Amino acid sequence: MNNWKDKAYELYFIEHKKINEISKIVGKSRQSVSAFLNTKNILAEKEKRKATSKIKQRESNKANMRKVRRNIDSAFVESALIKRQHIIDVNVLSRERHFSDV
Secondary structure, rough: OOHHHHHHHHHHHHOOOOHHHHHHHOOOOHHHHHHHHHHHHHHHHHHHHHHHHHHHHHHHHHHHHHHHHHHHHHHHHHHHHHHHHHHHHHHHHHHHHHHHOO
């Protein structure tokens, strides 16, 4: 009986698996695994994981914002180039029309 508890303890604290993953590995319900781990005073581990998760989330958000900003900048440059090319084309067509009538 203690075999699955030892395995669950090892998976949670050493391998840092989630409760859902542990329940599948040991063949017990998620509620059973959670109840067992809550008797082991896992508050410190939970706080540590929350802090780690928060740091990862910040880094992910920063990376996503950099990516979005790069896309916005490239879209702005591309639209400016298209606008400039349009102005040049209009001038060329206008000259052709005025000079071809003569």
